[in-house]
Amino acid sequence: MPRIIDDAVVGRVLPPAAAVAAVETAFDLLAAGAAQDRPRERSSAGGVTLNVMSAIAPTLDAVAVKSYPVVRSGTNRASVITILVYGHRTGELRALLQGDLLGRSRTAAASAVATRAMARPDSSTVCVFGTGFQAPAQVTALAEVLPKLDTVLVVGRTAERAEATARALRDAHPRLRVESGTSPERAVPQADVVVTATGASEPLFDGALLRPGTHVNAVGSNAAGRRELDATVFRRAAHVVVDSVEVARTECGDLLANGLDPAEATAFASVQAGRVPGRTHPDDITVYESHGLALQDLVCAVRVIDAAAAADLGTTVHPESWAPLPTDVRGANE
Incomplete structure (x- = not known):
């Protein structure tokens, strides 16, 4: 029944x-x-x-x-x-x-699945942009797939909101060192995995800040005119993957607003099936665009x-x- x-x-x-x-x-x-x-x-x-x-x-x-x-x-x-x-x-x-x-759980889980396939296995530091409903769930899911995760850097628009999110993460994950702040310039270069889970309509950081080998999970941009990532991220990326090319054609603002063709991205199902590698070199910068299926x-x-x-x-x-x-x-x- x-x-x-x-x-x-x-x-x-x-x-x-x-x-x-x-x-x-x-x-x-x-x-x-x-x-x-x-x-x-x-x-x-x-x-x-x-x-x-x-x-x-x-x-x-x-x-x-x-x-x-x-x-x-x-x-x-x-x-x-x-x-x-x-x-x-x-x-x-x-x-x-x-x-x-x-929906919150499956969105975070999708980032975790992509991270397991595309990030370096020794990734230990996550930088998360966002202080809303989704951001803490992202960290919880990533903890499931990154065995060496020990540090989380929370970046928010205000120090107060960033610290509130960091405090909640410390309570939920006492083994992790969680820091907060408002400076992408400080946080992004330290990260092995960067997560963007915001409602931003303009890029959150300069893509030049990414160090070689970083994996990016872009979660928040699901409208053609909104982007969390700038064109520099994609110029530097060795591999760009989307959860669905069909979905990306209409709502992947990170690609569309940067003048990029979603059809040139890899569908994650091909990575999951082992037909396409998630990364081919430890220094590759990789990007997963998540819109939800x-x-x-x-x-x-x-x-x-x-x-x-x-x-x-x-x-x-x-x-x-x-x-x-x-x-x-x-x-x-x-």
Whole structure:
């Protein structure tokens, strides 16, 4: 029977390691041609933008539709995110999930999966730009895949916000040394991995600051006119990878606003499948552009649904309350 699952349940049953494994599965399915992912579509009217994306994974018996409205000016943050999951074989509704925490977790997990494939294995210092909802999750996910991680440098627009984020990370990861500040010039040259998880519309740092061998996870730019990275980053990069070339063509501002063709980037599924190396030399600068795929949401959601059912978490809806109308009552355009 259908199950309603909120963020509290998602937080209990989708730890970072499970989210990383789910995102790996999503890319495996894409590489094998065993799933379909439909990029985000945006519809706007009266100052409200509705975002809708979907995916189909027959081997997981799942079809998912993710949707969220943005109703506030000056932000791309959703009011509420919902994910509907249907059975592929029957078309019946399996669950309705609140998608805020799930989306945060799968976005961070995608950076972790890319980092494991593209960063130097001995990477020990992460610089993260951002002090909002996503930034701390990025560090938590990276801790899953960087065994030598010992230092995190938080860069924010204000010292107060950067320190607040750093304090939360120290509490969550007491073994890490976490510093905060507002200076890219100080933080970026120290980093083995740089994460940009902001709402910025202009580059956050001069690409010349990157030292050889750095890996960059660009998370925040998902509109054609917004960029977190400058053209220098891409001139220096030996390998630029996107989660989806199709998605990047419409919303990878880091590439589009810098006059670059997303079609020339590598789809990460090819890296995940081993067809293309993540890096070929320790001194390579590598870039992963993350925009989020509905298929990642789908695989994470299936894991959550199964775990919630096993632990009897969430709220179930009795089948009789979802009974379909008789055939002779249904409209032709339903």
